[in-house]
Amino acid sequence: MGAAVHSGNRRGTKIVVKDDAEEKKFNNNTKDLLDIMAFYSRVSGSVGVITLQNPPVNALSAAVRQGIVDTMHRALSEPEVKSVVICGQNGKFCGGADIREFRANMRGPPLVPMIHLIEAAEKPVVAAIEGVALGGGLELALGCHYRIAHSKARLGLPEVTLGLLPGAGGTQRLPRLIGVPAALELITTGRHATAAEALQLGIVDEVTDHSAVDAAVKFAQSVAGKSLDARRISTYPCPRSPDLAEIFEKAMQEVRRSARGAIAPVTCVQAVHASVTLPYAKGMERERELFSTLFTSGQAHALQYYFFAQRAVSRWSTPSGARWDTSKPRPVHKAAVIGLGTMGRGITVSLAQAGLSVVAVETQEKQLLEAKQAVSGMLERSAKRRGAPLAHDKIKYSCSIQAVADVDLVIEAVFEDMALKKTIFQQLSGICKPGTFLCTNTSGLDIDELASQTQSPELVVGMHFFAPAHVMKLLEVVYGPRSSPEALATAMEMGKKMGKVSVAVGNCRGFVGNRMLKPYLEQAFFLLEEGATPEQVDQVLEEFGFAMGVFKVSDLSGLDVGWKVRKADGLVVPGSTGKSARIRGGSRYSPLGDLLCEQGRFGQKTGRGWYQYDKPGGRVAKPDPWLHGFLEEYRARHGLVARRIDHQEMLERCLYALINEGFQILQDGIAAGPEDIDVIYVLGYGWPRHRGGPMFYAGLVGLDKVLERLEHYHQVYPNVSGLKPCSLIRKLAASSSPPIHRWREFIQKPRSQL
Numbered sequence: 001m002g003a004a005v006h007s008g009n010r011r012g013t014k015i016v017v018k019d020d021a022e023e024k025k026f027n028n029n030t031k032d033l034l035d036i037m038a039f040y041s042r043v044s045g046s047v048g049v050i051t052l053q054n055p056p057v058n059a060l061s062a063a064v065r066q067g068i069v070d071t072m073h074r075a076l077s078e079p080e081v082k083s084v085v086i087c088g089q090n091g092k093f094c095g096g097a098d099i100r101e102f103r104a105n106m107r108g109p110p111l112v113p114m115i116h117l118i119e120a121a122e123k124p125v126v127a128a129i130e131g132v133a134l135g136g137g138l139e140l141a142l143g144c145h146y147r148i149a150h151s152k153a154r155l156g157l158p159e160v161t162l163g164l165l166p167g168a169g170g171t172q173r174l175p176r177l178i179g180v181p182a183a184l185e186l187i188t189t190g191r192h193a194t195a196a197e198a199l200q201l202g203i204v205d206e207v208t209d210h211s212a213v214d215a216a217v218k219f220a221q222s223v224a225g226k227s228l229d230a231r232r233i234s235t236y237p238c239p240r241s242p243d244l245a246e247i248f249e250k251a252m253q254e255v256r257r258s259a260r261g262a263i264a265p266v267t268c269v270q271a272v273h274a275s276v277t278l279p280y281a282k283g284m285e286r287e288r289e290l291f292s293t294l295f296t297s298g299q300a301h302a303l304q305y306y307f308f309a310q311r312a313v314s315r316w317s318t319p320s321g322a323r324w325d326t327s328k329p330r331p332v333h334k335a336a337v338i339g340l341g342t343m344g345r346g347i348t349v350s351l352a353q354a355g356l357s358v359v360a361v362e363t364q365e366k367q368l369l370e371a372k373q374a375v376s377g378m379l380e381r382s383a384k385r386r387g388a389p390l391a392h393d394k395i396k397y398s399c400s401i402q403a404v405a406d407v408d409l410v411i412e413a414v415f416e417d418m419a420l421k422k423t424i425f426q427q428l429s430g431i432c433k434p435g436t437f438l439c440t441n442t443s444g445l446d447i448d449e450l451a452s453q454t455q456s457p458e459l460v461v462g463m464h465f466f467a468p469a470h471v472m473k474l475l476e477v478v479y480g481p482r483s484s485p486e487a488l489a490t491a492m493e494m495g496k497k498m499g500k501v502s503v504a505v506g507n508c509r510g511f512v513g514n515r516m517l518k519p520y521l522e523q524a525f526f527l528l529e530e531g532a533t534p535e536q537v538d539q540v541l542e543e544f545g546f547a548m549g550v551f552k553v554s555d556l557s558g559l560d561v562g563w564k565v566r567k568a569d570g571l572v573v574p575g576s577t578g579k580s581a582r583i584r585g586g587s588r589y590s591p592l593g594d595l596l597c598e599q600g601r602f603g604q605k606t607g608r609g610w611y612q613y614d615k616p617g618g619r620v621a622k623p624d625p626w627l628h629g630f631l632e633e634y635r636a637r638h639g640l641v642a643r644r645i646d647h648q649e650m651l652e653r654c655l656y657a658l659i660n661e662g663f664q665i666l667q668d669g670i671a672a673g674p675e676d677i678d679v680i681y682v683l684g685y686g687w688p689r690h691r692g693g694p695m696f697y698a699g700l701v702g703l704d705k706v707l708e709r710l711e712h713y714h715q716v717y718p719n720v721s722g723l724k725p726c727s728l729i730r731k732l733a734a735s736s737s738p739p740i741h742r743w744r745e746f747i748q749k750p751r752s753q754l
Contacts, residue, residue: 037063037064037066038051038053038071039053039071039089040074042078042081043085044221045080046080046081046221046224047085047217048075048084049217050067050071050084050087051087051088052068052094053088055090057088057095057096057131058088058090058093058095058137059096059097060098060136060137061108062101063108065109065110066108066109068114069109072117072121081123082123082224083123083124083224084123084126085125085126085127086140087128087216088131090131091131092130092132093131094140096137096138096158096159099162099307099308102295111139111167112167112168114140115139115140115142115143118143119144119145120232123224124220124224125143125146126144127140127141127144129147129153129155129204129212130150130212131153131154132155133153133154133156134156134157135156135159135166135170138155138166138170139157139166139169139173142169142173143233145228145232146205146216146219146220146231147203147204147205148205148206148207148219149195149198149199149207150195150207150209150212151207151208152195153195155195155198158190160187160188160189161303161689162304163262163294163299163300163302163303163304163690164264164295165264166268166287167291167295169234171187171272171274172271172275172280172283174186174187175238175239175272176239176275176280177202177233177236179239180239180244180248181247181251182201187268188251188255188265188269238275238276240276248273252266252269255268260542260547261544262545263690264294267293271287271290271291274286299690301692302691302692302693305678305696305740306689308675309678309693312673312675313501313502313503313676316488316492317504317672318504319506322479322488324489326485327486328489329492329493330408330486332356332408332494333356333357333408334356334358335351335357335408335409335494336359336409336410336411337360337410337411338401338404338410338411338413338414339362340367340368340371341414342468343441343469344362344371344441345378346378347465348395349378349379349382349470350465350469350498351394352395353379353388353391353470354497354498355391357394358396359395359396359403360375360395360397361400361403361404362397362399363400363401364399372397375395378470379391382470401427404432407433408436408437409436410437411463412428412438412439413441416444416445418446418450421442421450422450422453425438425440425460426453426454428454429454429456434456435456438459439463440463443464444510446480447462447507448480448481448482451480451482451483457482457483458484460480460482460483461477461478461483462477462478462479462480463476463478463494464476472683473499473500473683474501474684475500475502476503476505476512476680476684477492477495477502477505478505478506501679504672505671505676506670506671508670512665512676515661516658516677516681516694517658518661519722520658521550522720523657524551525592525593526720527654528590529582529592530642530643531643533623534610534611534627537549537551537650540647540650540654544651544691546688551609552621554603555613555621556603556604557603558605559593559596559597559610560597560602560603562593563594566593566594571589573591574594574598576591582638588717588720592631592634595630595634604616604617604618604619611623652713655694656706656710657722659695659697660706660729661722661726662695662698663695664726667726667747673744674693674743677694677695679693695740699739703732703733704733707730710723710725710729728747
């Protein structure tokens, strides 16, 4: 059988396929990839240049790997070529493996032998790193004999964030090159290093402010013909220090603490340990074994699902038919923030850092001065951390709402009070120029009611930021029934400019995140009534993977926040006794939070809440004997007999009530799909990323099991509406629990999102 030759459409590249049968298979399966490969050219007569082309980040797909192997063979076989440069097209070296191939049958040459081919070459191979060298991209660069980076490039091994470890020699080569401590830190966190840091650590040999490819070609010419014995990292002994055992023990303790149940960081430590204790070949075998264990794990599946979910939410749609690809955002050059409390300050910083001119309005003179100082401090700290210029000159402060007359978009961020917000929207409607978008940072109030106060309700949307607003990545963009597609698209684009992950959600009480939080909190309160302590409930949730349990979060946020909302809703009835104290609207209600607030226990801010603290503003939560006594007295007063509640019940009742509300939100059309809910809960509410999100977790547990447990608890507690299974979970369970990407097929389109 003869070899078939594919000629590339640029630079005379050849991709060689070994025989006709393989040629046929290649054509059938990779038609759309024939132009996505590695291109070969010769520069200055003696330097072979291999350019990866697979937009947007030159991922190492099957066709790219095949291209690298074939062009390397070509470069090594041409006597005129004395050295080789590997680079990426469009200013990006390589973003790593093609994640889309992870759940498919892997085709093309494997990555490890490809990198070994490069390292074993008798001609020097130089990596020209521009843009990014991440994951398999950095492993490819480590297989090269030299590495030249552009000053703006970022390098790293982020596989741990996908539930994996670097599986192409990263855990074996990097410790040999830069030492165990530095390698452990980079591999277990998955963070990106700057080119300057990479140079300092010894990952790269040179950094340039000019073209890394030109610098690499020049460098390759200078090292042509030199011995490469000392340039093959796999031959290096791993640096050993007397305290190596202590380093690994400390690393393992730190990883177990910060990973909160995620297995990939722990496995990464084990793989790096193999680089010290085993010869390179045996270490590679150990890396492969550990990688295989992670690859098939539920956590890797969850993290990879979340990776794609975070990208899917930008492709938004609404029940009315508006879509991301047909709705064009309007440019925004100047924005305003009304109200400079904690949230308003963070929003102001986010807008200024995004390069917008900002008018920051606070009608109280003292509050305005405090806000100005606070915002300046936040900008200075952020600029220092990011190495970016200060954005002070972007902000104009004013005590008058009239100052927003010429802005393109306003974000109202005053206290969560409907009457106050309605007054402001009435004023804005008269002050702002025609076409100005009016946004509110409400965490759950009716967008349509605010829109009704304006002359142009189609210009009104919600932009629900999460505290601290300049740090938290999530933005819920809330559309009402009259919000225009243009207004929604503009708010989504604004979030993107500010570095947020924007999720479009419908208008209802609490939107998505806070609406789901309500039944979760209710179950936590009910568990206390029945015999649990705040420490027990929090321990269960933290063991599941939350950074903080529900009661610690409540203390941090302030118990008075929810109390004010409940009072506005008419739920707080001081002095009520008997059964009526624990029933509202025919459903079970727990007044525990109200009673603590009546005692002035607002959480960390007062030094007492569900826990006690050393002083007001303290951060270290300690069990409070007073609270335990208070709970015993409360149970006795209401005739409640404390019982021992096992951890499984605590977890199921809190999580399944939250998940059930998520299914109702999908059924109501408030969220377009389960991915939207999962991204909101991971980014905004501390759901452990390695568990994918609440809706993914429900699918992982099994919808039939979640349904069965909800039915059980609703039978035990019939007056708790949050435990009554939603019709959508019943429908899905009855349809053999389809995979999560098919759930949308079972969702009835609602007539209205209100």
